[in-house]
Amino acid sequence: MLTIDGLRATAGDREILRGITMSVAAGEVHAIMGPNGSGKSTLAQVLAGHPGYEVTGGTVEYDGRDLLAMEPEERAHAGIFLAFQYPVEIPGVSNAYFLRTAFNEIRKARGEEEIDPMDFLDVMAERLKLVDMDEAMLQRSVNSGFSGGEKKRNEILQMAVLEPRLAILDETDSGLDIDALRVVADGVNALRRPENATIVVTHYQRLLNYIVPDYVHVLANGRIVKSGGKELALDLEARGYDWLIDEPRTAGAGA
Amino acid sequence: MNTAFLEHFAALPQEGPSFLAAMRRDALARFTAHGFPTPRNEDWHFTSPAPIVESSFEPMRPMAAPIDRSAIAPWMAGSDEWPLLVFVNGRFAPSLSSTASLPVGVRAMSLASALLEEPTLVERYLGRVASFNEQAFAFVALNTALMRDGSVIHVARDTRVSRPLHMLFLTDDAADGGVTHPRNLVVVDRNAEVSLIEQYASLAGGRSLTNAVTEAVLDDGATLRHYRLQRENMRAFHTGHVDARLARDAHYHSFSFATGAELSRINIYATLGGEGSGATLNGLYMLDDVQHCDHQTRIEHARPNCYSRELYKGILDGASHGVFNGKVYVHAEAQKTDGKQTNNTLLLSERARIDTKPQLEIFADDVKCTHGATVGRLDALSAFYMRSRGITAATTRRLLTYAFAAEVLETIELEPLRTALEALTLARYAGE
Numbered sequence: 001m002l003t004i005d006g007l008r009a010t011a012g013d014r015e016i017l018r019g020i021t022m023s024v025a026a027g028e029v030h031a032i033m034g035p036n037g038s039g040k041s042t043l044a045q046v047l048a049g050h051p052g053y054e055v056t057g058g059t060v061e062y063d064g065r066d067l068l069a070m071e072p073e074e075r076a077h078a079g080i081f082l083a084f085q086y087p088v089e090i091p092g093v094s095n096a097y098f099l100r101t102a103f104n105e106i107r108k109a110r111g112e113e114e115i116d117p118m119d120f121l122d123v124m125a126e127r128l129k130l131v132d133m134d135e136a137m138l139q140r141s142v143n144s145g146f147s148g149g150e151k152k153r154n155e156i157l158q159m160a161v162l163e164p165r166l167a168i169l170d171e172t173d174s175g176l177d178i179d180a181l182r183v184v185a186d187g188v189n190a191l192r193r194p195e196n197a198t199i200v201v202t203h204y205q206r207l208l209n210y211i212v213p214d215y216v217h218v219l220a221n222g223r224i225v226k227s228g229g230k231e232l233a234l235d236l237e238a239r240g241y242d243w244l245i246d247e248p249r250t251a252g253a254g255a
Numbered sequence: 256m257n258t259a260f261l262e263h264f265a266a267l268p269q270e271g272p273s274f275l276a277a278m279r280r281d282a283l284a285r286f287t288a289h290g291f292p293t294p295r296n297e298d299w300h301f302t303s304p305a306p307i308v309e310s311s312f313e314p315m316r317p318m319a320a321p322i323d324r325s326a327i328a329p330w331m332a333g334s335d336e337w338p339l340l341v342f343v344n345g346r347f348a349p350s351l352s353s354t355a356s357l358p359v360g361v362r363a364m365s366l367a368s369a370l371l372e373e374p375t376l377v378e379r380y381l382g383r384v385a386s387f388n389e390q391a392f393a394f395v396a397l398n399t400a401l402m403r404d405g406s407v408i409h410v411a412r413d414t415r416v417s418r419p420l421h422m423l424f425l426t427d428d429a430a431d432g433g434v435t436h437p438r439n440l441v442v443v444d445r446n447a448e449v450s451l452i453e454q455y456a457s458l459a460g461g462r463s464l465t466n467a468v469t470e471a472v473l474d475d476g477a478t479l480r481h482y483r484l485q486r487e488n489m490r491a492f493h494t495g496h497v498d499a500r501l502a503r504d505a506h507y508h509s510f511s512f513a514t515g516a517e518l519s520r521i522n523i524y525a526t527l528g529g530e531g532s533g534a535t536l537n538g539l540y541m542l543d544d545v546q547h548c549d550h551q552t553r554i555e556h557a558r559p560n561c562y563s564r565e566l567y568k569g570i571l572d573g574a575s576h577g578v579f580n581g582k583v584y585v586h587a588e589a590q591k592t593d594g595k596q597t598n599n600t601l602l603l604s605e606r607a608r609i610d611t612k613p614q615l616e617i618f619a620d621d622v623k624c625t626h627g628a629t630v631g632r633l634d635a636l637s638a639f640y641m642r643s644r645g646i647t648a649a650t651t652r653r654l655l656t657y658a659f660a661a662e663v664l665e666t667i668e669l670e671p672l673r674t675a676l677e678a679l680t681l682a683r684y685a686g687e
């Protein structure tokens with residue numbers, strides 16, 4: 001489904017991704033772990049099409065298409081969804097309106113009919129239950145004044161409504177209390193389908209108890225330094241990252 | 256000196272009460288003495304009236320042909336069930352108006368008929384609020400000299416009206432090259448409360464000049480909510496002056512919504528002339544192409560313990576030019592004045608330009624007056640967030656633009672109007 005080959009990306013004149021290679025097949029769950037600043041979010045954002053990063057090398061193929069040539073909205077239309085590490089506040093646009101607009105634009109792009117506001121409310125009611133969110137949150141501005149945990153839940157709500165084929169969750173677990181973590185993980189699991197795939201970026205093994213990965217990758221200094229099965233996460237929990245990082249973290253950066 | 260207006264004056268029919276004739280002559284004399292403002296005039300620094308002066312407008316021709324009610328449906332601004340006074344090419348159009356549903360205690364009539372039927376009321380207030388004795392007020396002087404029609408609203412003591420009254424000023428096919436001077440007088444008696452919509456719009460695409468003046472007098476404890484909508488066609492010229500005088504504990508809420516006209520200048524003035532009174536002056540202007548829109552607000556704190564609140568937002572696309580000049584004048588005796596002014600601008604294009612100028616003159620020592628202005632562009636991160644959800648770039652721009660305006664639109668208490676203006680805001684930049 002997704003094939004990343006030698007992906008390099010810079011922000012300003014700083015190289016952040018320094019040759020990432022990995023592939024994800026339908027039905028799989030991949031976890032990406034690694035120290036702060038290693039480039040995990042950058043990878044996630046580049047896959048979603050963030051215009052602030054420049055891809056300087058490598059290719060990304062998604063369902064046989066050149067992902068890097070697609071606009072962010074085209075990627076969403078093709079089924080890619082990024083749950084942001086830091087969801088963006090948009091005062092003045094209600095959550096309900098935002099979601100309905102996104103939902104309909106995706107349908108329109110796929111040649112499907114738009115849904116009217118009443119029918120959409122039914123869709124929403126069901127999805128709200130999935131992430132255990134209060135209906136009142138729909139009338140509030142997108143993420144505006146939401147608590148950290150509420151923002152994360154809202155990301156999963158959006159995911160539940162938009163039903164992506166490839167979901168990328170960037171530290172959706174951080175800042176969640178243990179009950180919220182379970183709700184979010186249950187939500188993600190409920191949306192899993194054999195034809196879909198998930199990439200989970202996390203620092204914590206505990207999330208992987210709920211969303212069990214098929215593969216774990218360790219990203220350090222813009223490269224994948226180790227890949228393995230779900231046991232790798234346990235190893236990392238016990239031993240940290242130092243044993244995997246054979247060069248000083250800042251070497252090469254900014255050069 | 257522009258002689259066209261002197262010819263208009265000479266051609267005015269000799270009618271109406273004698274006080275009016277004297278006031279007209281006085282106004283014309285002031286106008287002749289001062290002439291039109293130039294860019295050297297501080298109040299007109301960023302807006303040149305030259306295009307208006309050079310256009311040599313003629314007195315407005317009457318309505319070209321009868322207008323069907325369905326033709327005015329797009330301008331109902333929330334509801335077609337509200338009492339409505341329609342003016343076409345500056346003259347009252349009774350067949351399009353409906354004042355039957357006016358509640359007891361409220362009178363609404365055309366200025367032309369008020370001059371015949373209510374000369375005492377008119378004489379008492381007309382021309383007493385909006386001063387024209389300065390070059391900066393040349394257009395007020397012209398309006399005073401040349402006014403023909405407009406509306407006169409009187410709300411009797413203790414009357415509280417829930418439904419707004421809508422005054423709709425339209426121009427039609429015959430309006431090209433013509434000028435109107437709509438003149439409105441609003442008198443709200445003690446403890447009365449009323450909402451007004453004053454709207455200017457075009458039924459055709461010709462270039463005309465609307466030079467409107469509205470005077471409002473609020474007695475003790477009175478409340479006036481005044482929504483002024485300027486939605487004329489993209490070739491129109493528009494000069495508007497609103498002047499409200501407040502007595503003790505009176506409240507004036509003004510909202511200026513301006514999306515139309517090629518060149519517009521709108522003054523919103525309020526004098527807090529009684530203790531405990533307050534004014535809220537909000538506005539939203541959305542421009543594109545070569546539009547130029549200048550708002551000047553002036554709040555005069557003349558008495559102690561008064562408040563003023565101002566929030567103006569501007570959205571500028573194309574090569575448009577916005578101007579906001581917010582004046583606050585605090586008299587020496589106006590202690591405990593509480594004033595706040597904000598002007599936020601969203602620039603949608605590299606070529607758009609804003610000139611924003613707060614102007615505070617404070618002569619009292621125990622006051623709280625703040626002002627702030629921001630100029631920004633659409634937030635790139637918000638845009639990426641929305642697009643990553645599948646929302647196209649064009650819709651994203653539209654939604655974020657709307658989001659910028661939402662805060663000020665939310666201050667509109669009249670819900671159907673708010674909904675209508677929200678829809679207009681969402682649609683304003685739809686064509687990109």
Ligand SMILES: Nc1ncnc2c1ncn2[C@@H]1O[C@H](COP(=O)(O)OP(=O)(O)OP(=O)(O)O)[C@@H](O)[C@H]1O
Nearest residue numbers: 011012014016035036037038039040041042043052
């Ligand atoms: N737009 C940018 N401009 C400059 N530097 C950037 C930019 N985006 C990211 N970086 C830098 O790139 C490095 C990688 O950042 P990134 O957010 O991808 O790390 P991360 O692995 O997600 O870290 P964390 O675990 O803290 O979330 C960091 O040093 C960061 O400061």
Ligand SMILES: [Mg+2]
Nearest residue numbers: 040041042085
């Ligand atoms: Mg990160």
